[in-house]
Every structure is written in structure tokens, then in C-alpha cells.
Amino acid sequence: MTRPFTPKIVTANDLRNGRVVYLTSDDRWADEFTEAEILTDEADAEMRLVFALGQSRAVVGPYLADVVRTPEGAAPKHFRETFRATGPSFEGVA
Amino acid sequence: MYVQTEFDRAFLAERNRQFRAQVARRLDGSLTEEEFKPLRLMNGVYLQLHAYMLRVAIPYGTLDSARMEVLAEIAERWDRGFGHFTTRQNIQYNWPALVDIPDMLDRLADAGLHAVQTSGNTIRNVTADHFAGAAADEIADPRPVAELIRQWSTDHPEFQFLPRKFKIAVTGSPIDRAVTKAHDIGLRMLERGGEAGFEVIVGGGLGRTPMIGEVMRDFLPTEDLLPYLESIVSTYNRLGRRNNKYKARIKITVREEGLESFRARVEERFAELRPGFTGADRGILAQIEAMFAPPALRDADTGTYHSLRAENPAFRAFTDVNVAPHKAPGHGILTVSLKAHGAAPGDATADQMHALARIARVHGHDELRISHEQNVILPHVHLSSLPAVWDGLRAAGLATANVGLASDIIACPGMDYCALATARSIPVAREIATALRGVENEVGNLKIKISGCVNACGHHHVGHIGILGLERSGVETYQITLGGDATENAAIGVRAGPGFSAGEIVPAVERLVAAYLELRRDGDETFIETHRRVGMAPLKTALYGTGELRDAA
Numbered sequence: 001m002t003r004p005f006t007p008k009i010v011t012a013n014d015l016r017n018g019r020v021v022y023l024t025s026d027d028r029w030a031d032e033f034t035e036a037e038i039l040t041d042e043a044d045a046e047m048r049l050v051f052a053l054g055q056s057r058a059v060v061g062p063y064l065a066d067v068v069r070t071p072e073g074a075a076p077k078h079f080r081e082t083f084r085a086t087g088p089s090f091e092g093v094a
Numbered sequence: 095m096y097v098q099t100e101f102d103r104a105f106l107a108e109r110n111r112q113f114r115a116q117v118a119r120r121l122d123g124s125l126t127e128e129e130f131k132p133l134r135l136m137n138g139v140y141l142q143l144h145a146y147m148l149r150v151a152i153p154y155g156t157l158d159s160a161r162m163e164v165l166a167e168i169a170e171r172w173d174r175g176f177g178h179f180t181t182r183q184n185i186q187y188n189w190p191a192l193v194d195i196p197d198m199l200d201r202l203a204d205a206g207l208h209a210v211q212t213s214g215n216t217i218r219n220v221t222a223d224h225f226a227g228a229a230a231d232e233i234a235d236p237r238p239v240a241e242l243i244r245q246w247s248t249d250h251p252e253f254q255f256l257p258r259k260f261k262i263a264v265t266g267s268p269i270d271r272a273v274t275k276a277h278d279i280g281l282r283m284l285e286r287g288g289e290a291g292f293e294v295i296v297g298g299g300l301g302r303t304p305m306i307g308e309v310m311r312d313f314l315p316t317e318d319l320l321p322y323l324e325s326i327v328s329t330y331n332r333l334g335r336r337n338n339k340y341k342a343r344i345k346i347t348v349r350e351e352g353l354e355s356f357r358a359r360v361e362e363r364f365a366e367l368r369p370g371f372t373g374a375d376r377g378i379l380a381q382i383e384a385m386f387a388p389p390a391l392r393d394a395d396t397g398t399y400h401s402l403r404a405e406n407p408a409f410r411a412f413t414d415v416n417v418a419p420h421k422a423p424g425h426g427i428l429t430v431s432l433k434a435h436g437a438a439p440g441d442a443t444a445d446q447m448h449a450l451a452r453i454a455r456v457h458g459h460d461e462l463r464i465s466h467e468q469n470v471i472l473p474h475v476h477l478s479s480l481p482a483v484w485d486g487l488r489a490a491g492l493a494t495a496n497v498g499l500a501s502d503i504i505a506c507p508g509m510d511y512c513a514l515a516t517a518r519s520i521p522v523a524r525e526i527a528t529a530l531r532g533v534e535n536e537v538g539n540l541k542i543k544i545s546g547c548v549n550a551c552g553h554h555h556v557g558h559i560g561i562l563g564l565e566r567s568g569v570e571t572y573q574i575t576l577g578g579d580a581t582e583n584a585a586i587g588v589r590a591g592p593g594f595s596a597g598e599i600v601p602a603v604e605r606l607v608a609a610y611l612e613l614r615r616d617g618d619e620t621f622i623e624t625h626r627r628v629g630m631a632p633l634k635t636a637l638y639g640t641g642e643l644r645d646a647a
């Protein structure tokens with residue numbers, strides 16, 4: 001077990017309205033990335049995902065996403081997750 | 095305009111009632127997501143990056159003002175006040191809540207609109223030339239046939255679980271505005287010995303394995319159309335690969351089977367099926383044709399139009415660029431650009447949709463079209479109405495004079511919305527449009543098309559300049575293809591070389607355009623013509639310079 005584990009969060013979309021949500025340490029689904037529980041241990045991450053998969057009346061499509069530590073706190077590792085966290089780069093018409 | 099039948103209404107009402115119950119059962123936990131997903135997809139509901147997405151079909155791109163008003167109302171009441179018109183002549187709503195979708199579908203059904211077969215391995219929304227019924231170069235209006243195909247394919251019992259999705263496009267003109275050669279089946283109307291029929295093209299497609307369709311029948315009489323289509327789809331249904339999603343489209347089936355052998359099988363099946371079509375379909379077609387009778391066009395003076403053109407350069411530029419020849423004297427086909435410089439291609443606000451509906455009602459015989467190029471067409475406008483139409487469009491921010499120019503870009507939603515995307519498309523489109531604004535009139539006809547992943551929803555393979563957004567080592571990278579063509583001279587573009595970063599892609603396109611201006615013979619030679627004459631080398635040099643970099647390419 002020498003392979004370093006990339007920290008993760010659990011994210012999904014809200015079942016009723018489809019919005020991006022994050023699993024918090026107190027088992028809520030929050031709108032803000034900053035509220036997400038950061039999982040630094042592989043076994044923990046698996047357990048939290050299993051918990052999320054059991055929440056199919058609240059959310060749809062939960063999965064683990066990689067995060068990185070930055071001076072400002074945790075941030076999504078992949079730009080896809082950054083866009084999910086911040087919304088479309090441009091909305092509306094002009 | 096096609097008038098919904100009682101059967102259509104009953105079918106939609108039942109379908110919506112079922113879906114409402116399915117949504118309720120998903121919300122109360124009786125259905126799991128695995129069970130619900132195929133059901134929602136059958137009703138045009140996708141899960142995207144930030145929200146659900148509802149895709150609504152606009153059959154053969156034709157709307158009247160009442161339907162356009164309903165599309166606007168849906169955007170206002172249940173979405174964020176705008177919608178996205180797509181290359182498939184659909185509209186996508188990007189922010190619907192699942193709990194609201196049954197109400198949205200009911201409201202759409204009031205106007206005869208729906209999301210049936212906008213997803214899944216079915217025959218999808220049939221697309222057609224957006225100038226249908228109006229173009230000066232057309233043999234006949236292709237929409238009655240498109241409507242016949244819609245009726246035949248909707249809920250067709252044998253074709254609900256094809257090996258893969260299936261797209262049909264129809265044009266009534268030798269000038270191909272419907273990209274028929276990049277569809278599973280493309281139909282091009284022809285006349286032979288006074289009889290109308292179709293050239294049948296099979297096995298075109300974009301996606302990760304782009305291919306130009308091949309002629310399966312060089313002339314099919316119209317009366318044989320449905321049995322022949324049924325023979326193609328049923329042969330494909332039997333032979334198509336179900337074990338590999340990437341090899342499941344008919345384009346692969348035809349190539350694996352061989353064109354001759356596939357054709358022989360289709361003809362064999364046709365011989366079996368043809369006797370079963372005893373003419374009911376032709377009776378229906380005749381009824382449909384009556385519904386598409388051309389509007390009662392006026393014979394009026396066009397003096398006001400010509401005098402405003404003479405005195406107002408902005409109006410002149412607008413009509414030069416956005417108005418195409420109509421078959422009737424004194425009329426024009428007006429394309430309303432949804433590509434204001436810096437806007438997201440294909441997006442329209444509810445207010446803009448209302449304005450378009452109003453203008454169509456007053457000045458356009460109540461007809462509107464959505465083009466695969468993500469613009470809105472007013473197909474029948476008397477030239478004397480254009481000054482008033484132009485005023486109305488300007489007030490709604492819809493008078494951009496750029497149709498067919500560099501900023502009239504097709505772009506898919508990309509990673510701003512799409513869950514499958516590998517990079518963003520919309521910001522690239524916005525930046526290119528803004529950067530080329532100053533030179534685009536001088537440049538003239540140039541098709542730039544952008545997709546956010548290999549699925550090619552933005553048609554990049556058939557763009558004169560195609561841009562494909564990918565991910566390389568954790569960042570967005572954009573690959574350029576050159577020489578694609580979406581017309582009757584359809585061609586798949588060729589990759590120019592290594593990709594560009596998000597910061598490099600716009601300057602790279604600017605260099606291409608500057609090189610073209612240097613290279614062209616004269617102002618009449620378009621980008622694609624110059625490219626065909628000079629080949630790839632000078633354009634590669636513009637992109638990558640000479641020497642080392644160039645060799646690496």
C-alpha cells in the first residue's frame with residue numbers, strides 16, 4: 001500500500017432538480033464544493049461512495065472525484081469538476 | 095403546416111401520462127435510477143453536467159408562431175429564460191427540474207410538440223432543408239416526405255431497439271443544405287422523365303468514425319419510398335453490430351458488409367416488403383402535401399425595400415448577407431442569425447423567441463424554421479416587409495448580419511453543459527467570432543464548426559475549418575481539421591497537425607484566415623476553394639510555421 005491515495009470527494013446531481021451536489025461529513029448533500037467532505041483514505045472513500053449509492057431517492061449518479069490541496073483549500077483536480085463546481089463559463093445569450 | 099391528428103394527440107397524451115407516472119415512481123423510490131434512465135431517455139431527458147436537459151424535437155425544423163411561443167413559454171416558466179437550438183433541428187433546455195418535466199411535456203403537447211425519439215436507438219427527428227418550400231433552387235418541398243417518414247418511424251414497433259441511433263435527412267434541392275451525406279440515410283430529390291423521386295444515400299455519419307454516405311439507389315420513385323426505407327432499416331436491424339457501440343451505426347455495417355452486398359440484401363428485402371405497401375402510404379402523402387400548400391404570397395411593390403437599401407448601408411449589408419433568393423418574385427428567405435458576436439451559438443432568449451413569433455405572424459406567413467446551422471429562418475418574407483422586419487429584429491438583438499460568414503459558427507454545448515465533453519466549445523466559438531469580426535466581410539463564406547468531443551455534434555468534420563476539443567494531460571486541447579464540406583460536395587476535413595491549447599486556438603484560426611487572404615486568387619475565391627487549389631502545405635505553414643515545428647506536424 002505504498003501508492004499514494006489522491007484525496008477525493010463524493011459528488012452527484014440532485015434527483016429532483018438535477019443540480020450539482022456534494023456529500024458533507026454530516027451526511028448532507030450541499031450545493032457548495034467547499035462543504036464537501038475531503039476523503040483522504042481509500043477505504044473511507046469507498047465507504048462514503050457506498051453510502052451515496054444508497055441515497056438514490058436524493059441524488060443521481062454519485063461518484064468519487066479527485067481533489068488537490070491548494071493554499072486556498074481543496075480544489076477539483078480535473079477541469080471538468082471545476083466547471084461542475086462553478087457552472088457554465090457563459091450563460092444566456094449575450 | 096402539418097396539423098396534428100387526433101391520433102397524434104392521443105399518442106402524446108398517453109405517452110406523457112405514462113412518463114408522469116414514471117417520474118413519480120422514481121421520486122418515491124419505486125424505480126431505481128437504472129430502471130428509470132432508459133425511460134427518461136425515451137422522453138428526451140438527459141442528465142448533463144449541471145442539471146437535467148430536455149431535448150424537444152422540431153420535426154424538419156418547421157414551426158409556426160404558436161409553437162415558437164410555447165418554446166418561449168417553456169424557457170420562461172421552467173428554465174432560465176433561454177433555449178439552445180441544435181444542429182439536429184431540436185431545442186435543448188439546459189436547466190429543467192425533473193419534477194417539472196411532466197408539466198413541460200404536457201404544455202409542449204398542447205402545441206403538438208414532444209421529445210419522443212429524441213434519444214435512444216430509434217429513428218430520430220427527421221431533418222430537412224431549412225429553406226424547404228421557399229428556395230429558388232428547389233424541385234419540390236421535401237417536408238411532406240419528411241412528415242411521412244416521421245409518421246412511419248414514430249413508435250414503429252420493429253424499430254424501437256435498433257443497434258444504434260438512426261438519423262434521416264431530406265432535401266428537395268440539388269443544393270444540399272441538409273448535410274444529407276452525413277446521415278444514416280440521406281434523401282435527395284431528383285426528377286427523371288417528369289417523375290419525382292430520390293437519390294438514396296446510405297451510411298454517412300460523423301462521430302468518431304466520420305464517413306460520407308454512399309449512393310444506394312440512384313433513383314427511387316417516391317411511391318417506393320417507405321418500403322425501401324423499411325428495407326434498409328430492417329436489413330440494418332438484422333446485420334448491425336449490437337456488441338460494440340462504436341461499430342453499431344449503419345455506416346460501419348455497410349462498410350463491413352460491402353456496399354454491393356448490403357444493397358443486394360436491401361433489394362431482396364424490398365421485393366418482400368413492397369407488395370405489402372398497397373398505396374395507403376401514398377394516400378397519406380397526398381393528404382400531407384395538401385397541408386404544406388405554399389402560403390398565399392403577395393404581389394406588391396418593392397420600392398421601399400430598394401430605397402432603404404440605397405440609403406442605409408447597415409440595412410444593405412444585412413439584406414446582402416442574410417437574405418437568400420426565394421422562388422416567388424418580390425420575396426426573400428431571411429435567415430435570422432443566432433450568432434451575435436460573443437454569444438453562445440444557437441442560444442435564444444424567451445424574449446427573442448417571442449419576437450420571432452411576432453415577426454413571423456405579421457410579416458412571414460406564420461412560418462419559422464430552425465436550421466442545422468443553429469439559426470432561425472423566416473422562409474417567406476416580402477421584400478417590402480424587410481425594413482419593418484429589420485427594425486423588429488434590431489429591437490430584439492437579432493439583426494446580426496453574419497450568415498455564412500466566419501462568425502456564423504456551429505458549436506455544440508461542449509463542456510459548458512455536456513456530460514460527455516472533453517473540452518469546451520462555446521467560449522472558443524465566442525472568442526473566434528469576436529476576433530474575426532473586423533475581417534469577416536472581406537473573408538466571405540467560411541464555415542467554422544466546433545465540437546467538444548469526438549462525437550462530433552458540432553459537425554467539425556464538415557467545417558472548412560473544423561475544431562475538435564480534446565483533453566491532453568489534464569488540459570483542454572483543440573485540434574484543427576481543414577477542407578471539410580457539408581454541401582452536395584461533402585468531404586471530411588483532414589487533420590492539420592498537433593493540437594492547440596485554449597490560449598492558442600483563436601490566434602491559430604486568425605493565422606489561417608490571414609493566410610487565406612494572402613493566398614486567394616481574388617475576392618471571389620472562397621476559403622474552401624483556395625484550400626482546394628493550394629493544398630494543405632501553405633495553411634500548415636500558417637498554423638505551425640516552417641522548419642522544425644512544421645516537420646513535427
Ligand code: HEM
Pocket residue numbers: 140147179180181182186258261276298299300301302303343505506507511512513514549550551552553
Ligand atoms: C448534450 C447532450 C448530447 C449527447 C449526450 C450527445 C451524444 C452524442 C453521441 C454519443 C454521438 C455519437 C454517435 C455515434 O457516433 O454513434 C453524437 C453524435 C451527434 N450528435 Fe450529439 N449529443 C448531445 C448533444 C447534441 C447537440 C446539442 C447536437 C446539435 C447541436 C447534437 C447533434 C449530433 C450530431 C449532428 C451528431 C453526429 C452525427 C452522427 O450521428 O453521426 N448532439 N451525439
Ligand code: SF4
Pocket residue numbers: 506507508509512513514515516545546547548549550551552
Ligand atoms: S460533441 Fe461531444 S461535447 Fe459536443 S454535445 Fe456532442 S457529446 Fe457533447
